[in-house]
Amino acid sequence: MKEFDIIERFFKQERESRKDVLQGIGDDCAITRVPEGLNLAITTDTLISGVHFPVDTPPEAIAHKALAVNLSDLAAMGAEPAWFSLSLSLPEVDENWLEAFSQSLFEVSEYYSIQLIGGDTVQGPLAITITAQGFVPNEKALVRSGAKPGDLVYVTGTLGDAGAGLDIKLGKLTSSEHGANFLLNRLNYPAPRLLAGTALRRTASACIDISDGLIQDLQHILNASECGAKIQVKNLPLSVALKETVDLEQAYQYALSSGDDYELLFTVNEEQKGILETSLANANMKATCIGQLTGVKRKLELVFDDEPYQQQGACFEHFSA
Structure with missing residues (x-):
């Protein structure tokens, strides 16, 4: 199974699409729309086998955590999740692993109403990089620099x-x-x-x-x-x-x-x-x-x-x- 076969079988699934996604998986870029009055919050996290999770961690847990840590960054900014992209590095093609990983990933994404809109798949050491994007009202984002003595x-x-x-x-x-x-x-x-x-x-x-x-x-x-x-x-x-x-x-x-x-x-x-x-x-x-x-x-x-x-x-x- 080659790169595009992996994408087609495990990640380009016919699931409910957000109305703000104009073009999802399948082109060189995804096209999305940011609603008026909202700002776009963007975060990226990489999880590497043996560094961010033990090497024998189940694929379901890896997928859940990879998306959840990005959602946590959005939460820390007061943002609501919208879209994410996935870059997946795999040492080899293991169809059972990919099936469990992708199903868990979509379960989490559907629960939190965030849509997979693109990414990349390569051969290499096991690593998962997710870029998540969400909406926060103008001038309402939570930041680290607003604290004051006495808070x-x-x-x-x-x-x-x-x-x-x-x-x-x-x-x-x-x-x-x-x-x-x-x-x-x-x-x-x-x-x-x-x-x-x-x-x-x-x-x-x-x-x-x-x-x-x-x-x-x-x-x-x-x-x-x-x-x-x-x-x-x-x-x-x-x-x-x-x-x-x-x-x-x-x-x-x-x-x-x-x-x-x-x-x-x-x-x-x-x-x-x-x-x-x-x-x-x-x-x-x-x-x-x-x-x-x-x-x-x-x-x-x-x-x-x-x-x-x-x-x-x-x-x-x-x-x-």
């Missing part, structure tokens, strides 16, 4: 689950069957917080998704906004599965340092707290206040009951070695 710091969901799931996958950690399944699902099947992202357009002063670890991603907001932050470690939201798998101290370290949770980390003016809670309740999303921004530029302070707290693990960063 409250929030996160959605729970933290540290995916990092523990990875250690279970690598044999570094053991858990009950229920706990392991929960943590592995958090690693392999992240849920992009798109409803929360659009709800935050009214209230959040800055936002980012947690892909590389809470501490590292929060530092991006501090650098862009030229603020500091004081984080109350005991307020970090932890899942029951994580607390049952490791002791509390280990759970806090996972929550601070491990990536791949794809929760939203955002800041809100204290006066907007009531509006925030209402918006999140309408989106059926839980968020936890974990600290507050300070006026000490780019300084991140971790405390536990007002005593200094030391982060032990390092967050993920490419080329750090």
Whole structure:
């Protein structure tokens, strides 16, 4: 099976087409229309076997995660998904793998109303690159640079689950069957917080998704906004599965340092707290206040009951070695 046979069989499927897609798969370029009053948000992520997922990860999970991490970036900007393109590098043609991968990819895309409009297929090491595009109303995009001293710091969901799931996958950690399944699902099947992202357009002063670890991603907001932050470690939201798998101290370290949770980390003016809670309740999303921004530029302070707290693990960063 050759390149165009792969595209025709597994990716050029007759599925419901968005009205803003004028020309999809089949030409040199896709042609789309951006509705009036909206801006286009664009993001690209690459997942490489052995770097972003273990080599024996099921194709269904790879497809889900590849699209979900891009959707998470759109959520962090307050954007609603519209279209995506796929560049797929394969070491060989495995029809069973491609069938499972493509079906999972389309299940996720249909659930979030985002349409595949093109891409490329090549032979090489297993790698998946997705470029996703979405809409955000004019002047309503969430950015990293809008935070101010005094703003409250929030996160959605729970933290540290995916990092523990990875250690279970690598044999570094053991858990009950229920706990392991929960943590592995958090690693392999992240849920992009798109409803929360659009709800935050009214209230959040800055936002980012947690892909590389809470501490590292929060530092991006501090650098862009030229603020500091004081984080109350005991307020970090932890899942029951994580607390049952490791002791509390280990759970806090996972929550601070491990990536791949794809929760939203955002800041809100204290006066907007009531509006925030209402918006999140309408989106059926839980968020936890974990600290507050300070006026000490780019300084991140971790405390536990007002005593200094030391982060032990390092967050993920490419080329750090």
